[in-house]
Amino acid sequence: MSLRGLGTVAIVGLFAVALQVGILYKQSLHVKAPEVPEPVACLAFDHAAALDRFRRLLTFPTVSSKETPDHVTDHEAMRGMLEHLEQSYPAVWRTMTVEEVGAGGYSRLLTWHGSDTSLDPVLFISHYDVVPVTPGTEGEWKHGPFSGDVADGYVWGRGTIDIKFSVAALLEAATALIQGGGLVQPTRTLMFAFGHDEEVGGGLGANATARLLASRGVRLAAVLDEGGAVLADGMRPFVTDTPVALVGLAEKGYSVIRVVLRSPGGHASMPPTDGSDIGTQVWRLYSALLVLQTPTQLAAPVTDMLRELAPYAPPVMRPLLANADARQSWFVNRLLGFAFRRLLSRDTAAMVADTIATTRLICGVADNVLPQEGTVSFNVRVLPGHTPGHVVEHLRRALKLARIRGAEVQLVEESAWAGSAVTSAAGRPFQLLRRAIQESWPRPKGQPHTALPVIPMLVMGGTDSKHYAPLSEGGILRFVPFGLNKTAGDLGLIHSTNERIPADDFRKAVCVYARVLQLMGSDWSAEPVAAAAAAA
Numbered sequence: 001m002s003l004r005g006l007g008t009v010a011i012v013g014l015f016a017v018a019l020q021v022g023i024l025y026k027q028s029l030h031v032k033a034p035e036v037p038e039p040v041a042c043l044a045f046d047h048a049a050a051l052d053r054f055r056r057l058l059t060f061p062t063v064s065s066k067e068t069p070d071h072v073t074d075h076e077a078m079r080g081m082l083e084h085l086e087q088s089y090p091a092v093w094r095t096m097t098v099e100e101v102g103a104g105g106y107s108r109l110l111t112w113h114g115s116d117t118s119l120d121p122v123l124f125i126s127h128y129d130v131v132p133v134t135p136g137t138e139g140e141w142k143h144g145p146f147s148g149d150v151a152d153g154y155v156w157g158r159g160t161i162d163i164k165f166s167v168a169a170l171l172e173a174a175t176a177l178i179q180g181g182g183l184v185q186p187t188r189t190l191m192f193a194f195g196h197d198e199e200v201g202g203g204l205g206a207n208a209t210a211r212l213l214a215s216r217g218v219r220l221a222a223v224l225d226e227g228g229a230v231l232a233d234g235m236r237p238f239v240t241d242t243p244v245a246l247v248g249l250a251e252k253g254y255s256v257i258r259v260v261l262r263s264p265g266g267h268a269s270m271p272p273t274d275g276s277d278i279g280t281q282v283w284r285l286y287s288a289l290l291v292l293q294t295p296t297q298l299a300a301p302v303t304d305m306l307r308e309l310a311p312y313a314p315p316v317m318r319p320l321l322a323n324a325d326a327r328q329s330w331f332v333n334r335l336l337g338f339a340f341r342r343l344l345s346r347d348t349a350a351m352v353a354d355t356i357a358t359t360r361l362i363c364g365v366a367d368n369v370l371p372q373e374g375t376v377s378f379n380v381r382v383l384p385g386h387t388p389g390h391v392v393e394h395l396r397r398a399l400k401l402a403r404i405r406g407a408e409v410q411l412v413e414e415s416a417w418a419g420s421a422v423t424s425a426a427g428r429p430f431q432l433l434r435r436a437i438q439e440s441w442p443r444p445k446g447q448p449h450t451a452l453p454v455i456p457m458l459v460m461g462g463t464d465s466k467h468y469a470p471l472s473e474g475g476i477l478r479f480v481p482f483g484l485n486k487t488a489g490d491l492g493l494i495h496s497t498n499e500r501i502p503a504d505d506f507r508k509a510v511c512v513y514a515r516v517l518q519l520m521g522s523d524w525s526a527e528p529v530a531a532a533a534a535a536a
């Protein structure tokens, strides 16, 4: 091509990009945050007494384990904890039907019967089992993992973030409504399912509760589970440094996939020169996986998240965020997908692709023997709409590219979950939750019209809600009303040393839950969806 031809192509190209940027900019001018509701005063309740009941809940070491027949490690602790619940929230036990479910009867299903039985119930899920404290790290806790201490403005202990917090706050909110809030009976039935083995998959707790509900033909109008929280220091650096509430509208699937490699083996003094030894096969497999990346896919609810964040972001970011939707702009979708995958952080990369992480490499019997077999264990997380089978195929393609013969790809079936369905950000359940959070979460001083932004997101881990997914008509929402501060390293405290939560967040959570229970417990099926449509 002549110099002149190149120049023409460059000018046309620049013009096209400028035009696209102009269109995006113009579209982003109309971006507005959803209308903010009037604040609603919190119900009267005794904070100090409520906090005390929560602290005592934390003192029971209700660690779950796959190694015991009922997934309980300390039966005395589990029974003591269940007794504590019954004695601490007597109004709930009096008002609701309480059923013992699952292995040993250790999970609980509470039903607060509504006056209109034609309405499908809303289910609130949580769990009171916790992960163990890593042996040898006990001394590193500033306050004992089962102390329930309140100090320096925090409540300390295993189960604060994950997630006795929500068990206690939900029961406290229901108590406040029954005793002083004028809600002795909701219109719509509200249910609470508390599991005893969520941390090991919920196979004997939530699984049994879900099957019990299914056997009764129960359909759920909405489900509220853990998974999202308030990011106290915002989403830095590109979006906002004021707090945002993130609500999980989908979660990634989970599986373990093993690749078993085979080799003739032999004496280590004469290794093969054709790359057939296990070590070189592993290297070839990883080389192929580097070339053959899982595809980048920017889809809901991540696109919902970006679009809903647009009004809160600096003006230069708005055109990009507001147009995050494959159908609207191929250009923006590609750009954002690339940025998420390659430029930002490992948590953004995990939002836009199936991830394949090596967790175990098992091979070899002696220092001077070439192994005849080697196993690579991959922990795999797939996007909503994907199944572990997608990754099995991907690994087969990688083996083929690496020209590895005789290898086997095994999906560990009992651990295989597909990515969840995506709850609609325009649907009533999400809109109601957003309203309750915005009405009840305290507003900044002197800014009565600034409510907490409530934003959809994708949950990377797995929750008990997957067991209830087949029963859910209105979708699953994943959110606990407490603040985590990313800058202070709070995300690293989950399942780790010095797990703690700001003490005042417990009070805020009771207020938010009480409002959620009021709204969800009403007949909202016939209300207009105008607000939802405006936000969508």
Ligand SMILES: *[C@@H]1O[C@H](CO)[C@@H](O)[C@H](O)[C@H]1NC(C)=O
Pocket (backbone or CB within 6 Å): 202, 203, 204, 207, 208
């Ligand atoms: C749920 O329980 C049933 C019956 O005990 C069992 O067959 C099934 O594998 C369990 N499912 C999960 C996901 O744990």
Ligand SMILES: *[C@@H]1O[C@H](CO)[C@@H](O)[C@H](O)[C@H]1NC(C)=O
Pocket (backbone or CB within 6 Å): 232, 233, 485, 486, 487, 488
């Ligand atoms: C978050 O933590 C950082 C570092 O500890 C602190 O400077 C900041 O004030 C915290 N933000 C909020 C909102 O608590």
